[in-house]
Amino acid sequence: CTPTVQVAVPDKPIEINLNVKIEHEIKVKVDKELDGMFEEDSGLF
Amino acid sequence: AEPLLAFNGLHRMGDKQRNGSLEWRWKLAPFSPDSSLEKRFGRWPLDFNALGGEINGGGEISWQLGETLQWQAKGQQALLNIGGVYNDIGLVDLSVENTWSFASNAALRADGQVSLSSLDVGLPVENIALSFGFKGDAGLTVEGFKAELLDGSVHSPSLQLSQREGLWESELALVNIRAIKLESLLKAADYAGLDATANLSGELPVAIRANKLHIEEGKLAATQPGYIRYAGLADSGNPLMEMVSEALSNYQYEHLTADVEYDDSGYLQMAVALKGHNPDFQKGRQVNLNLNISDNVPNLMKSLQAGRIITDVISEKLDQ
Amino acid sequence: IDLAGAKSKGLIGERSDGYLGYVVKPASADVQALVKSVNNKRRDKFRQTVGKTGATLDQVAKRFAQRAYEKTAKGNYIQSANGQWVKK
Numbered sequence: 001c002t003p004t005v006q007v008a009v010p011d012k013p014i015e016i017n018l019n020v021k022i023e024h025e026i027k028v029k030v031d032k033e034l035d036g037m038f039e040e041d042s043g044l045f
Numbered sequence: 046a047e048p049l050l051a052f053n054g055l056h057r058m059g060d061k062q063r064n065g066s067l068e069w070r071w072k073l074a075p076f077s078p079d080s081s082l083e084k085r086f087g088r089w090p091l092d093f094n095a096l097g098g099e100i101n102g103g104g105e106i107s108w109q110l111g112e113t114l115q116w117q118a119k120g121q122q123a124l125l126n127i128g129g130v131y132n133d134i135g136l137v138d139l140s141v142e143n144t145w146s147f148a149s150n151a152a153l154r155a156d157g158q159v160s161l162s163s164l165d166v167g168l169p170v171e172n173i174a175l176s177f178g179f180k181g182d183a184g185l186t187v188e189g190f191k192a193e194l195l196d197g198s199v200h201s202p203s204l205q206l207s208q209r210e211g212l213w214e215s216e217l218a219l220v221n222i223r224a225i226k227l228e229s230l231l232k233a234a235d236y237a238g239l240d241a242t243a244n245l246s247g248e249l250p251v252a253i254r255a256n257k258l259h260i261e262e263g264k265l266a267a268t269q270p271g272y273i274r275y276a277g278l279a280d281s282g283n284p285l286m287e288m289v290s291e292a293l294s295n296y297q298y299e300h301l302t303a304d305v306e307y308d309d310s311g312y313l314q315m316a317v318a319l320k321g322h323n324p325d326f327q328k329g330r331q332v333n334l335n336l337n338i339s340d341n342v343p344n345l346m347k348s349l350q351a352g353r354i355i356t357d358v359i360s361e362k363l364d365q
Numbered sequence: 366i367d368l369a370g371a372k373s374k375g376l377i378g379e380r381s382d383g384y385l386g387y388v389v390k391p392a393s394a395d396v397q398a399l400v401k402s403v404n405n406k407r408r409d410k411f412r413q414t415v416g417k418t419g420a421t422l423d424q425v426a427k428r429f430a431q432r433a434y435e436k437t438a439k440g441n442y443i444q445s446a447n448g449q450w451v452k453k
Contacts, residue, residue, distance in 0.1 A: 013320075013331035013332060014292070014327070014330060014331070014333070015333050016289055016332060016335065017335045017337075018335070019337045020336055020339070021339050022236065022338065022339065022340040022341065022345075023344055024234070024340075024345050024347070029348065029417070029418040029420075030414055030420050030428050031432075033410075033413070033418060033425075034414060034425070034428065034432065037407070037429065038432065043368060043403070043406075044368075044403055044406055044407055045433060045436065343419065347419050
């Protein structure tokens with residue numbers, strides 16, 4: 001007989017536990033505030 | 046031009062000057078961006094500026110001079126289609142209509158309805174409505190609160206609020222969440238690398254404590270299947286993380302439940318349990334995913350509000 | 366002496382913490398006065414930004430340093446990660 005290869009879908013589910021901390025990128029607003037410092041007349045850069 | 050404040054009153058004196066009554070009506074000229082609340086009063090102390098809409102009101106007071114002076118007063122006010130900005134939050138078509146009564150032997154009472162067609166806190170909250178009853182130190186009742194946001198809606202039963210040491214607090218009220226869409230939030234806010242769908246409904250026990258919102262043992266569940274595609278964990282170099290990253294590249298779930306907590310720390314804590322699989326991961330093997338998510342809501346609001354200049358948004362809406 | 370001049374002469378450079386630093390030491394009195402004045406103004410602006418955005422002072426200063434590096438003219442000094450002054 002011809003060997004048959006049975007690929008049984010592994011029955012036991014995988015458990016994944018993840019801790020997700022979301023702080024929110026506030027770079028956009030920080031950049032808006034810092035823009036002025038890079039302007040010619042700011043005398044800060 | 047129309048007077049800024051039109052006020053007229055009529056006083057009738059009874060015989061022997063022992064009693065009398067006064068009736069009055071007042072009306073503020075309609076607001077506009079050029080004649081806003083702030084522009085009319087120069088240094089305007091409040092953080093609220095009205096850019097559109099009208100305010101008017103009136104009332105009557107009758108008095109009797111016995112051994113002591115007795116008086117009874119009642120009246121009504123109406124804010125109609127007010128458009129304005131409060132700090133970085135925009136309001137369009139705010140209408141408040143209320144009646145009030147007050148007497149020498151009775152506490153101030155006020156009852157009314159509030160409706161607001163759009164509140165922009167960085168994402169639109171629309172068609173807000175509630176009615177309120179204020180009974181002096183017996184506190185404030187808010188009834189029938191409803192609002193639409195994130196393509197779903199929020200409904201609250203009666204909420205009893207009272208003031209302790211100047212701060213508002215309330216018992217728990219079971220707020221009902223109907224079909225809010227996670228994808229709407231992801232579109233509005235920046236959740237780098239995350240694409241997901243969830244149609245969430247459930248009940249959130251809410252209480253106000255020292256002016257701050259609390260959610261205790263809230264329960265939400267997805268009412269239909271959805272997916273999570275997250276690319277934030279790729280090439281972390283850690284084999285376990287690689288496996289998780291692969292699983293989450295196209296995770297399709299049939300079952301999602303979430304326990305929700307929120308307190309004055311500002312962190313929304315959600316324990317989310319999902320059952321599903323990724324067809325391209327280990328031949329579609331079942332994956333139970335448990336996410337402990339904590340999301341800083343004040344920062345979420347700030348980053349949402351960072352993306353627009355609210356006064357332009359409001360003036361634009363008022364022009365339509 | 367002005368800021369651009371002091372930078373192009375290689376007397377001062379942009380540090381990784383968002384402030385100006387002395388490349389040539391000891392620095393002359395007017396260069397010191399310039400650096401102190403600019404750094405104080407930068408600190409105020411960083412604090413203001415913290416108030417408006419909720420980011421931390423460290424995040425704001427580092428972000429400024431990042432952008433300062435990108436905008437630094439060729440030949441001017443920037444501080445490398447290990448603290449060395451390097452010409453861009």
